[in-house]
Amino acid sequence: MLLSAAAAFPAKEPQWLRVSAPEFTVITTLSEKEAVAWAGEFAQFIGALQGFIPVNPQRLPRLTIVVFGREREFADYRPLGDDIKVQEVAGFFARRDSWAVAGLAKNDWNERTKATIFHEGTHWFLSAFELPNPVWLEEGLAEVFSTFAIGKKKISWGRAIEDHVMVLNELPPMPLEKLLFISEGSLFTGGEEGAVRTGMAYAQSWAFVHYLMFGQNDAPRGAMMAYVRALRTATHPDEAFRQAFGQDYATMDEKLRRYLRGGRYYVAERPPATLAELRAEPASVADVEDALARLCLGGRRMGEALAHANHVLAAAGDSAVPFELLGQVHLERGNRPMAQAAFEQAVARKSLDFRPYYEIARARHAGSAQPDGSLGDVSPVEARKIANGYERAINLNARYRPAYEGLAGVVELTPAGNPQDLAFLQQGVLLFPDNGMIRLGLAVVEKRDGDATKAAMLLNEVLESEKPQPVHVRNYAHRLETAWLERDVFGQTDALVKEKKFAEALALLDQRAAENNTLRFLRRVRVTRQNIQNTQRLEVVREAWEGRQWTEVRRLINEILESDASPVLKAQMRRRLDDLDRRGLGKPKE
Incomplete structure (x- = not known):
């Protein structure tokens, strides 16, 4: 009887709360106290980043963090892998170009999940920079701050990452001259060799950033960003390194090796930052559905994402945001016409x-x-x-x-x-x-x-360029080269013909034809050359006609008729010759 009675009362729906900070929003089924505490920890993490690398908060992409109070609530939102199977992760962070979302369960807020959220959170934070950062700097900072922790009276980051220490102890470090120019495309390239290279790149990036932040390296404060700024000018990379760090690659390589051999890694400890008071308030239906839609998008749950996005549209009123979200969902589902219609609606509502x-x-x-x-x-x-x-x-x-x-x-x-x-x-x-x-x-x-x-x-x-370019870029470059050559050459010849400088125009064509022998250009040169010659012949005939030099006119017309002039010009000359015959002009005396 007790079991039957229990079954008659379904489980209580979770109560959703919203905690808003200047840089992010938490949507959660935690209790009010837990929600504020969780948001406060993430706010302290952002404060630590701001203290080291200040960014304009207005440039940060919108970030929504969904924290489920119970693990089973998170089960339906875990991301799907390439094989469309559920990934049994404790939490995940997904980013798009203008927003980001994170999802996790309260019970899984452990060291490994924190490292994932804080690592990806660092990338999200660094995206506020207008210019992209080098891979070593992005990944090094993300790994250093992935160890962020908060205690009762202090916050800390910079703890040694055991996996990286093991890699650096077992394998020779990558020279800085190579590490500093590693590309994102060279990471995760597959195979055992690629995995080793990627592991070393992450470990070395972490070690170098850690050394610059905390080691005795003689580099001035702010040297990392000074180096990046110098790279964005015409400064040679080697000179940029020397200017920023005050030493060459070999010297810095040796200092870094000594730091790694020392085996002791500084951990930054600070009092918690004084932040504005955070409050939890009931989340609206639109708040919750928006957060869950983005979480589903980030986790490749496209059907669920569409359902939640439609709920946002029904609940959010006549604003641009639900149409932005719906357009993104349709776009990632591959339905471009529906995405286009939603985006048109967003623009009509002055989307930001x-x-x-x-x-x-x-x-x-x-x-x-x-x-x-x-x-x-x-x-x-x-x-x-x-x-x-x-x-x-x-x-x-x-x-x-x-x-x-x-x-x-x-x-x-x-x-x-x-x-x-x-x-x-x-x-x-x-x-x-x-x-x-x-x-x-x-x-x-x-x-x-x-x-x-x-x-x-x-x-x-x-x-x-020595760097390979996509086929469509190379084709466009060659098309521009040909079009500009034609525009310049034939523009100049047209100007010369207008000034009746026919010999100069023909000489210019011959010169350019010798310099550029593409089939299209040579074909147009041949046609243009014939047109100039025709114009020149016509001009000579016109001058003789106006001078009433009928014998000379006849001679010139006959030359044109016997030449390689175009059929149109020859037909025109025959009509003129017939006119002369009717009028009896220029005929040789018998």
Whole structure:
């Protein structure tokens, strides 16, 4: 009877609370006291980061942390792996370009879960920088701060990571001259060798950052960021290293080896920061559904993400945010038409997320593209609309590379005299110096706005680059090279022909044909050369006609009829000859 009575009363629905901090929001089924305590710990973590590497909080992507009071509540939100199987993780952190989400259960808030959340939380924090950081710095800082801990009277970070110490003790360290230029693409490349290389890169990045932060290295405070800033100028990397750290690679390598052999790692300890008081309040349905939708997106649970996103739309009223979320869900589900419709609604509501503006511009761009990637007959007005969409997206997310690439691909058809195009693409080249497409876009704007010399320099930098570029970028570069050559050469010949400098125009064509022997160019040279010769012959005939030199006119016409002149010109000359015959002009005397 007792069992039957218990079954008659279903389990009580969890009560959701919301704790809002300036940099993040916690949505949780913890008790009020636990919720405030959990949010306070994460706020202290952010405070520790701000004390070491200050960032503008306004630039931080929106972060939502979902903390389930019971483990079974989290079970339905654990992420799916590549095999669509549930990953039995205690917590996870997922990031998108304009927001991030973390999910975990109270019972699983252990050392391993904390390390994951704090590591990824550091990456989220560092994304507030306008320019991307080198891999060694990002991963080194993330690993150092992954050991963040809070006690009753102090916070700490910098504890030695045993796995990294073991790797560094068993394998020779990677030279700094190699570590500092390791790329993200070289990590997680698969196979046993790739795993070893990745493990060493993480261990060495942690060790070098730890040494710079806490070791006796003679480097000035702020040397890490000074080095990064120097790299973003024209300073040679070796010189940037020497300027920032005050020593060369070999000297720093030896000091780092001694630090590692010492086996003692400093742990930073500070009193907790004084922060604004945090309060827990009941979470709205829209708050909860939004958080769960993003958690499902981050965990590849697309069906559940769509259901939660639709609940947000029903509960959140007429704002842009639910449409931004719904568009993102449809986009990741592969339904671009539905995503486009949602993003259009978000833009109509003055969205502050870059994604709707980018996706709308991208769709218009893709709809106008030809098989070779060119934009065909797109009008300047439409091209300007597409460019404006990309630029609005960049304004809202300055680090989103595809927006710069899209802008670079459309500015060729936009009207001249718009200085913002130049500013955006200059910023893109600064952010992504190895990106050939963005550099070509800047070349196009320089050419469009009248600086042919700078445009040619930028184009040649891509054509002659030692770093591999995608096929579509190489093809675009060659297409620009040919188009600009034709525009310059035939523009000059047209000007010479207008001045009746026919010999000079023909000489210019011959010279350029010898320098560039592409089939398309040579074909156009041949046609243009014939047209110039025809124009020259016509001009000679016209002058003789106006001078009433009928015998000379007849001679010139006969020369044209016997030459390789075009059929159209010959037909014109026959009509003139017939006219002379009817009028009896210029006939030889019998």
